[in-house]
Structures are given as C-alpha cells and as structure tokens.
Amino acid sequence: MDGDNLRIKPATMPAGGWGSVSEVAHVLLDQRAALKDSGLLLKQNKPDGFACVSCAWAKPANPHPFEFCESGAKATAWETTSKAIGADFFDRYTVTQLEAWSDHQLEDQGRLTTPLRWDAASDKYRPVEWESAFAEIGAALRTLDREQVVFYSSGRASLETSYMYGLFARMYGNNNLPDSSNMCHESTSVALQKTIGDGVGTVVLDDFEQTDCIFFFGQNVGVNSPRMLHQLQAARKRGVPIITFNPLRERGLVSFTNPQSPGEMLTGHETAISTQYLQVKPGGDTAAIMGLCKAILALDDAAVAGGAARVLDTAFLAEHTHGFDDFAAAVRACPWADIEREAGLKRGALESAAYVYANAKAVMAVYGMGLTQHRNGVQNVTMVVNLLLLGGHIGRPGAGVCPVRGHSNVQGQRTVGITEKPELAPLDKLRQQYGFEPPTKTGMNTVEACEAILARKVPAFIALGGNFLRAVPETVLMEAAWRELPLTVQIATKLNRNHVIHGKTSYLLPCLGRIEVDRQLGGEQSVTVEDSTACIHGSRGMAEPASAQLLSEPAIVAGLARATLDPNPRVDWDGWVADYGSIRDAIGETYPDIFHDFNARMWTPGGFRKPVGAAKREWKTESGKATFTVPEGLPGNPDLQGGPATMRLFTVRSDGQFNTTIYSFDDRFRGVYGSRMVIFMGRADMARRALAQGDLVTLRGAAGDGVEREVAGLAVVPYDIPEGTIAGYFPECNPLIPLWHHAKESKVPAAKAIDVLVERMGGAR
Structure with a gap:
C-alpha cells in the first residue's frame, strides 16, 4: 500500500525557496498538466482571474506577478488534472475493494466525469443520466421526514451556489445546514459575535502595512495560508516584532525565502519570521494569554506609579468597553504558578512578550484552529479579544483580530445563509421574497448531524462537496452508521472515502470546478467568493472542463430543487442557472446592506468588503460596547484529565x-x-x-x-x-x-x- 516507506530526514529549510518551486513543478508534472497549469497559475488570485480553490487568504488589489503559493498551485493542478475516472474504472473495481485504498490513491485517480449511482448487486458505481438521477433523488426526498434530512456543504462552493443551496434546504423544510465552519472556526463566529458584535475578523491586508506588533496563535502559515508570508516578511523587514505561540516550531513561522525574489532565491537569503517563539502546551492558550494580560496590568501599574504614559488605553476602555473591572480583578487574582503549569511556559517569557505589547501602538492578533479546536475554543478566542481591548487595539489602523479561515469560501457561505441557526438568516426577507414559510426550528450543526446519524435518525444526507465522513470525529462508529443511511448524495469533483463508504442508495454527482469555464445558456458565467478579511471577489473559470457531461454546482442544486420541490413562480431555478448575474441580483435583494450593486462591484480589485461594524468601533453587542469576558478556568482540556501515563x-x-x-x-x-x-x-x-x-x-x-x-x-x-x-x-x-x-x-x-x-x-x- 502507498505510504509505507517511512524515511526521516533533518528539516531545516525555510518555507518557500527552492523547496516550494520543486514541489510545484512535481505536482504539475504528476497531474500531467504542466504547460496548461503553468499558464493558469498566472491568473490565480488576480482581479481578472480565478480565486484559488485552496485557502481563503486575502487577495490583494495589486497582486504579485505570481499570486499563488505552493498549496494553491497543488490545488489548481489537482483540480485541472488530465487524469480522469472513465467509464471503465468501476468495471475494474468494486466499491468494497476501493475501501482499502488510501485517501491519496482515491483522489489521485483524477476527475469524476459522469453521474453515478451505486448498484448493490455488483457493488459498483454505474453511470446514470442526469435527469434520471435528479428525478430519483427528488422522488425519494419527497417521501422522507423533512426535518431530519441533512444538507451539508464544504467551504469551496461559491456564494451563488451557497445561496441557492440554503434556499433549497429551507424551502424543503429545515435549517439542517452544517458546513465545514462547524469543524474549524465556529468558535470564532460565536466568540467574536458576543464580544465585538461581528462574527468575523476586523483586519484587512492594508493593516499589515501599518501594524507595529503581531501576536500569532496556533496557525501554521507555511502550510495552511502561505501567501500570508508575503505580509509577514514585509512586516519583519520594517522591524515589526512577531511573537508566536504554537506547540511546534513550524518552518513557516521560523524563516522564509521568497520564491518571487530572484535575489533571495540566488543567495538563499532567509527572513526570520518570529522574533519570539513560545511553544505553548496544547490547550494552554487561555493560560498563556492570561499571563500576558497579567504582565500588561503590572506594567501599567508600574507606569502609574512612576508617572509614565499608561500602557492601558484608558480612554478607549471607558468609552468602548464593558466588563473591564471584573476581567482585571480575575487576572490579578490568577496565580503565576497556575499560569505556568497550564501554559507550559515560564513567567519571564510571557513578561517579555507583554513588554513588546506595551510598547506597540498597533497590535494585531492572528490565529487559526490551534485556538478554536479545543473544549475551551470559544474562551480562547474571547481571551484574544481581551488582550487586544486592553490597549484599544480594535478599530485602529494596523490593529485588530485576524482569524485565518481555511476553505476558500467557508466564511462567505455563512454570509449568504448557510447556517443551522435561524436567527442568523433573514427569514422574514426570504418569506417576502419567495412567498413561502421558512422553517424556524434550529437545525443540526456538524456534531448534531453526526449524533443523529449514530442514532439512525437521518434518512438522507446531501453533501455539496467535501469529505464529511473522513473529516469528522468518531470514525469507526460513524462509518458503521453511515452504511445504514437510506440515501446519500455527493456533489464532487473527485473520488474520496465518503464515496466508497456510502448509504444504501448512493449517488455521485460530478461538478465543474471553479477553475473551469462554466458555459450556460446566458454565456460564460462567473462566480464570487469571500476571503478571510470579509472581502468579496469575482472568479472566472479559465480551464476547459474535464468532461462534457459535467454540470456546474448551481445547475446541480437547481436540478435537485426542481425535482424535489413544488413549483414556485417566484423562484426561477432555470433562469438562475442560465445567468448567474440574476442569482447575484437575488442575493442583493435578500442582503441589501452587504450586496447592493453586487454585479457592478464584484470585480473590484482587492474585492469589496462587507460591513464589519467592529472595525469602525461600532459594537453590535448586548451592551452596545466591546465586551471583556472572564474565563471559566485555565485548564485547556477540562473534561479529559488523564493519569500519569496519559x-x-x-x-x-x-x-x-x-x-x-x-x-x-x-x-x-x-x-x-x-x-x-x-x-x-x-x-x-x-x-x-x-x-x-x-x-x-x-x-x-x-x-x-x-x-x-x-x-x-x-x-x-x-x-x-x-x-x-x-x-x-x-x-x-x-x-x-x-x-x-x-x-x-x-x-x-x-x-x-x-x-x-x-x-x-x-x-x-
């Protein structure tokens, strides 16, 4: 089996550099598309090109000549590969045989090219006509318990597709719209909403040019969002300190050689990224930030005693915050011994980092899933907000909170209604716009969907992309329960494990990738996505489709909706598919504050930003101010306290x-x-x-x-x-x-x- 030839070598190279160039060349050749993809890469993340299908990092108005990273090049090669699963593939293998294949082997077979339905008698996927698949799925969905069917979406689907998909689910009768955000940054959405009134970050790319201090928590930039290294390198060259909290010393946070700099490539010059690297214990982030805050308060006390300038922004605290006194009291009462034990860090290291904070005018906090995927994930994020509020570092140029999202449109899907929480969707507007009664019952998130599957309560699972079963916890129990699902429908570009572990009736519906030309009755279509900084961009496919039989994601969602729902004269599914501009008009009608003049603004260089009140110090919180929160406790894993052997x-x-x-x-x-x-x-x-x-x-x-x-x-x-x-x-x-x-x-x-x-x-x- 692939992957059993383990070799260990010293890893001392910087992020970027010749290693990155070699990796890009290798993946292009491996996917048999080197010349084609090399040309496509020049249009990646450009204002007139296509948005990368990998990470959601921001896309600049004035891009580099090569505005892609190693990870993005791999994603592009993977999607535009010349490898394809033809009609003979499932003649050679049963689905049971494919279960033994690795994740890499399955996806490396290439693009799915025709709609498929699992045949129980032969244990093979067999071709099915599109209209037959839609009709059969629609007929099944009409007979099921509508409150229990799940509509999952990964983070790659466009704003247009996501809007249609959310509407389809609600017209069907539920808010069961879990998405990949439930597995990564939902902690961010919850924490930021209650503390600053917006569920997204406050930072844009321009802030990196104005910051004078960056705190970095639990995010592996060299792997998950390498293009950010350009902003970090530029900051370091201006002398900006970057203080990193991460259990592992990740290469991208240690040093970087810019592949777009001929001088650096020729000389091997490396930029040191982190000026202080604190290897915090996993789960110790709350304790570490508590220590930072404790040291900052002590520095402020010393400033007051010595008649020096305050470290705390007292004017900001008085005008814009709520709960400071309670938080400060909790910090002062917290013993250093507890902080050191839970953080796995020494007091002196935290005091050194706090000193840098105290002498900065604009502090930015960048973080990833190292903070959010914990029992106290929400608390970790609220502690980041507490840290920034002490110095007034939100709503100031060069300062703010910067969560780094993963999938390329995972944040945007929430913006246009992919949410299980009815209070976050404009139900009144949808009722008025489309003349139906939207469901008001809270739907299932990812964990709740898994719980319902394990309880054998879910009759059907529709997946708009992703590899749900591979991504969720409790793998063994979930795979056993998944096989008992009456119906599974997967909209996908490539084969993955969630396709070979399938329900009793199973369909694979292959779609166009975002990089491919999307030709509809109204001509070639474009789509939109939202990046990590809440900026919205147009994306135009440029590669020829892998197969003439592929449908676009909007076309597949429309086909399912037409086959499942009663006709509604206010929803022209076919008209939307013919002209995606009409979908954007509908989105603009549903969300006028965000998407007014959507079609006119979608090609704005650098994207147009949706309103983020906290970035302007407008706090949509219960108190009307930014809110300090007191942590429940320091232990990072409060429910799993094992013995000495653990x-x-x-x-x-x-x-x-x-x-x-x-x-x-x-x-x-x-x-x-x-x-x-x-x-x-x-x-x-x-x-x-x-x-x-x-x-x-x-x-x-x-x-x-x-x-x-x-x-x-x-x-x-x-x-x-x-x-x-x-x-x-x-x-x-x-x-x-x-x-x-x-x-x-x-x-x-x-x-x-x-x-x-x-x-x-x-x-x-």
Whole structure:
C-alpha cells in the first residue's frame, strides 16, 4: 500500500525557496498538466482571474506577478488534472475493494466525469443520466421526514451556489445546514459575535502595512495560508516584532525565502519570521494569554506609579468597553504558578512578550484552529479579544483580530445563509421574497448531524462537496452508521472515502470546478467568493472542463430543487442557472446592506468588503460596547484529565495536504517522507517509554466513556514538542476523538487536545 516507506530526514529549510518551486513543478508534472497549469497559475488570485480553490487568504488589489503559493498551485493542478475516472474504472473495481485504498490513491485517480449511482448487486458505481438521477433523488426526498434530512456543504462552493443551496434546504423544510465552519472556526463566529458584535475578523491586508506588533496563535502559515508570508516578511523587514505561540516550531513561522525574489532565491537569503517563539502546551492558550494580560496590568501599574504614559488605553476602555473591572480583578487574582503549569511556559517569557505589547501602538492578533479546536475554543478566542481591548487595539489602523479561515469560501457561505441557526438568516426577507414559510426550528450543526446519524435518525444526507465522513470525529462508529443511511448524495469533483463508504442508495454527482469555464445558456458565467478579511471577489473559470457531461454546482442544486420541490413562480431555478448575474441580483435583494450593486462591484480589485461594524468601533453587542469576558478556568482540556501515563495528542496538517485532500505522503517541513502513519514525540517522553525512532505504537483513547478507540501502526518520530504531548496527522487520528469532545458553545470538535495512552507494538517501520 502507498505510504509505507517511512524515511526521516533533518528539516531545516525555510518555507518557500527552492523547496516550494520543486514541489510545484512535481505536482504539475504528476497531474500531467504542466504547460496548461503553468499558464493558469498566472491568473490565480488576480482581479481578472480565478480565486484559488485552496485557502481563503486575502487577495490583494495589486497582486504579485505570481499570486499563488505552493498549496494553491497543488490545488489548481489537482483540480485541472488530465487524469480522469472513465467509464471503465468501476468495471475494474468494486466499491468494497476501493475501501482499502488510501485517501491519496482515491483522489489521485483524477476527475469524476459522469453521474453515478451505486448498484448493490455488483457493488459498483454505474453511470446514470442526469435527469434520471435528479428525478430519483427528488422522488425519494419527497417521501422522507423533512426535518431530519441533512444538507451539508464544504467551504469551496461559491456564494451563488451557497445561496441557492440554503434556499433549497429551507424551502424543503429545515435549517439542517452544517458546513465545514462547524469543524474549524465556529468558535470564532460565536466568540467574536458576543464580544465585538461581528462574527468575523476586523483586519484587512492594508493593516499589515501599518501594524507595529503581531501576536500569532496556533496557525501554521507555511502550510495552511502561505501567501500570508508575503505580509509577514514585509512586516519583519520594517522591524515589526512577531511573537508566536504554537506547540511546534513550524518552518513557516521560523524563516522564509521568497520564491518571487530572484535575489533571495540566488543567495538563499532567509527572513526570520518570529522574533519570539513560545511553544505553548496544547490547550494552554487561555493560560498563556492570561499571563500576558497579567504582565500588561503590572506594567501599567508600574507606569502609574512612576508617572509614565499608561500602557492601558484608558480612554478607549471607558468609552468602548464593558466588563473591564471584573476581567482585571480575575487576572490579578490568577496565580503565576497556575499560569505556568497550564501554559507550559515560564513567567519571564510571557513578561517579555507583554513588554513588546506595551510598547506597540498597533497590535494585531492572528490565529487559526490551534485556538478554536479545543473544549475551551470559544474562551480562547474571547481571551484574544481581551488582550487586544486592553490597549484599544480594535478599530485602529494596523490593529485588530485576524482569524485565518481555511476553505476558500467557508466564511462567505455563512454570509449568504448557510447556517443551522435561524436567527442568523433573514427569514422574514426570504418569506417576502419567495412567498413561502421558512422553517424556524434550529437545525443540526456538524456534531448534531453526526449524533443523529449514530442514532439512525437521518434518512438522507446531501453533501455539496467535501469529505464529511473522513473529516469528522468518531470514525469507526460513524462509518458503521453511515452504511445504514437510506440515501446519500455527493456533489464532487473527485473520488474520496465518503464515496466508497456510502448509504444504501448512493449517488455521485460530478461538478465543474471553479477553475473551469462554466458555459450556460446566458454565456460564460462567473462566480464570487469571500476571503478571510470579509472581502468579496469575482472568479472566472479559465480551464476547459474535464468532461462534457459535467454540470456546474448551481445547475446541480437547481436540478435537485426542481425535482424535489413544488413549483414556485417566484423562484426561477432555470433562469438562475442560465445567468448567474440574476442569482447575484437575488442575493442583493435578500442582503441589501452587504450586496447592493453586487454585479457592478464584484470585480473590484482587492474585492469589496462587507460591513464589519467592529472595525469602525461600532459594537453590535448586548451592551452596545466591546465586551471583556472572564474565563471559566485555565485548564485547556477540562473534561479529559488523564493519569500519569496519559499523553495529550493534537492533530496537524502536512505540507502535502489541504484539509482531507492528501497530495502526497511527504511532509518536508517536518522531515517525514513516505508515510503519514507517524506520531511526533519529544525525546524525553520517548526515553521514559523506551521508544526509539521508527518504533511502532498504538494510540488508545483515554476518555473513560466505555468506547474503545484506537489507531495502530504509528511510527514514532522524535521532535521538539512540549513534554507530555504528541502530534499526529489529521484525518488519520480522527478515530481517537470522541464526538462529545467538542468546544463548549460552538461544538467544534476538539482535535487539538485528545488524551490518549501510548502502547508499544512489536517491530519498527
């Protein structure tokens, strides 16, 4: 099987540089599209081109000549590959046989090119005509319990498709609209909404040019959003300190060689990114930020005593905030010993970082899933807000909160109605606009959908993209329950594990990719997406479609809706598919404050930004002010406190993947080649367990809830990692995550702090 040839090498190279160039060249050649994709890459993330299908990092108004990164180039090559699954593929393999294939093997077969329906007698997917598939799915959906059908969406679908999909679900009769945000940044949406009144960040690209201090929490920029390294490098060259809190020393946060700089490429010059790197214990972020705040208050006390300028922005605190006194009292009462224990950091290191904060005029806080995927994920984000509020660092040029989203339009989907929370959707407007009664019952989020599937209560699961079953926790129980689903429908570009683990009746509906030319009756169509900074961009497909049989995502959603719903004269599904501009007109009518003149503004260089009140110090909170929150406690994993033999596992991504898409078995930034079945462990912890590099171990869940969870055959790799903790890859370690082990309030799976037992196996890899 692929991936079993493990090799370990020293990893000392910077992010970017010749390693990145080599990776891009390799993936282009591997996907048999080097010349074609090389030309396409010149249009990637350009104002007149297409938006990258990988991450959601911002797209500048004045882009670099090569406005793509290694990850983005891989995503483009993966989507525009010349490899394809032809009619003969399922003649050669049963679906059961494909279950043994790796994630990489499945997707590496290439693009799906024709609609398919699983045939139980032969255990193979067989071609089906589009209209037959729509009719059969629609007939089934009309007979089911409408409150229990799930409409899932990944973060890649456009604003136009997402709007149609959300409307389809609500006209069908429910708000069961979980999406990939539920698995990553829902903690952000909940925390920012209650503290500053907007569920998104306040920072735009221009702020990076004006900041004089950046705090970086739990985000691997070199892998998940490499284009941000341009902003970080420019800040460092201006002398801006970047203080990083992350359990692992990630290469992208250590040094960077800009592949677009001939001088740097020729000389090998590296820019040091982090000026201070604090390897916080997984789950120790609340404690670490508590220590920062405690040190900042002490510096302010000293300034008052010495008659110096205040460290706190007292005018801002008085005019714009609520709850400061309670928060300050909690900080002062918190012992340093507790902070050091839970954060895994020394007081002096935190005081040093606080000193930098105290001397900055514009502080920015950047963070990722290292903060959100914890039991206290929401609290972690509110602590970031607390830190910024102390100095008035929200609503000021160069300052603010910057959550880094993953999938390229995951934030935008929420903007146009993909939400299980009816209070976040404009139901009154939809009622008026389309003449139907929208459901008001709260729908299922991702965890709740999984719970309902495990309880055998879900009769059908419709997926607009993604690899849901591979991404969620509780893998073993979920796969068993998934096979009992009466109906599964997957809209996708490539084969993945969620297609070979399927329901009793299953359809694969292949769609055009965003990079492909989308020809409809009204001519060639374009779509829109929203980036991490709440800026909205047009995207125009430029590659020829992989197959003449592919339909666009809007066309597939419209086909399903027409086959399922009673006719509604106010919803012209066919007209929308013919001209996506008419969808944008409808979106503008539903959300006039955000999308007025949508068609006229969609090609604005750098995008047009949706209103973010907090960026202008307009606080749409209960108190009408930005709100300090007092943390419930410091422990990062309060419900899983194992014994002395327990280790804390957190999951990571490699530079050979994007989310559940695995481009290769290599992770050059960590020196691992040929396999993803590894765990990273500190040498002291290895010595205590008499383990050597390459020894095989089994990880067993230590939740104590009576459910057996394990992942076997993991090779030990020595690594610089906080004592008592280990790291392993997502999604390979998902079987160890209990479904109930999720963030309080947001229900984001707590993949960054999982208590496990490590058991030695015989042999080594």
